[in-house]
Amino acid sequence: MSSSLTWMMLSGGVIGAGATLVASGLSPRQPALALVIDALSRPAPPARTRSRRLDLALATPIMRLGLPRRSTIGDLAICERDPAQYLAQTFVLAVVALAGSGMLPVLLGLGGQLPLWAGLVGAFLAVRVAQSRLHTEAEHRRAQMRATIAAMLDLVSGSLAGGAGIEQALDETLDELTGWSALRIRRELNSAAHTRGHARVRSWTALRELGRGIGVDELGELATGIEQASGGAPVAETMAQISRTMRSRAVAAMERSGRSRSAQMALPIMIFGFGYLILLLYGALTAIGNGLNQ
Numbered sequence: 001m002s003s004s005l006t007w008m009m010l011s012g013g014v015i016g017a018g019a020t021l022v023a024s025g026l027s028p029r030q031p032a033l034a035l036v037i038d039a040l041s042r043p044a045p046p047a048r049t050r051s052r053r054l055d056l057a058l059a060t061p062i063m064r065l066g067l068p069r070r071s072t073i074g075d076l077a078i079c080e081r082d083p084a085q086y087l088a089q090t091f092v093l094a095v096v097a098l099a100g101s102g103m104l105p106v107l108l109g110l111g112g113q114l115p116l117w118a119g120l121v122g123a124f125l126a127v128r129v130a131q132s133r134l135h136t137e138a139e140h141r142r143a144q145m146r147a148t149i150a151a152m153l154d155l156v157s158g159s160l161a162g163g164a165g166i167e168q169a170l171d172e173t174l175d176e177l178t179g180w181s182a183l184r185i186r187r188e189l190n191s192a193a194h195t196r197g198h199a200r201v202r203s204w205t206a207l208r209e210l211g212r213g214i215g216v217d218e219l220g221e222l223a224t225g226i227e228q229a230s231g232g233a234p235v236a237e238t239m240a241q242i243s244r245t246m247r248s249r250a251v252a253a254m255e256r257s258g259r260s261r262s263a264q265m266a267l268p269i270m271i272f273g274f275g276y277l278i279l280l281l282y283g284a285l286t287a288i289g290n291g292l293n294q
Contacts, residue, residue: 059087071215072131075138078145078214080184090130097126141181142216146250148181149218153225153243160236166229170203184210204230218246 101122159169192206211219
């Protein structure tokens with residue numbers, strides 16, 4: 001009796017859960033109007049092309065290994081490159097370097113083959129060269145972004161001192177600036193301005209997220225100044241001071257880079273001087289040697 005009652009209760013529960021599921025499917029909960037408008041305002045995701053599907057197929061197993069690293073993701077973000085495409089290209093480069101290292105003796109007409117470790121070293125060096133080129137490009141772009149931010153702070157502080165509001169000052173400043181960095185900042189601010197409702201993103205929040213994503217801390221300083229100015233704080237002089245500090249940092253960085261490059265040139269100059277000295281002394285040493293032999 002108890003067993004029959006148990007089965008009856010279980011059957012009733014399953015039937016009730018199924019009826020509830022069918023009822024919820026027939027009359028689904030309507031999403032909030034703000035969320036619908038926000039979804040409609042966003043551009044539709046692009047269709048996946050054949051090359052995109054190939055990049056994802058090659059990059060997905062590598063991503064499961066925790067690659068690319070956080071620093072590489074920041075470099076890719078500021079260079080506006082897709083991580084999946086970068087991983088796929090790096091994988092293909094490593095395979096080509098591995099195969100090319102194995103075929104190198106044949107191409108040189110030496111015969112035989114290189115050991116596997118030599119091919120792996122060639123693949124590793126190819127990947128390191130690709131990473132180094134990406135990092136160099138990213139650092140160059142970060143320097144350009146910092147210069148643009150310093151100019152923005154100067155112009156915004158001047159507009160604020162003249163009585164303009166923070167939004168007007170930003171619009172006027174971005175209209176005056178050119179280059180990819182100004183376009184990137186303008187794009188982030190425009191994206192934040194088009195958000196509505198619960199998903200609304202403030203301009204200073206968008207700049208902070210951009211700064212964290214591309215590894216430029218100065219964007220956080222700009223965002224802090226904009227947030228304080230939006231609250232009514234007189235920050236024109238503060239922004240001008242931050243701009244002067246950023247320019248001083250940029251000058252110090254350029255001086256360090258110049259000294260580093262000067263030190264790197266010492267070795268080639270020494271090698272050149274040593275070779276020139278051998279060229280000058282070769283005739284005299286040859287004459288002395290012939291005289292001693294006679």
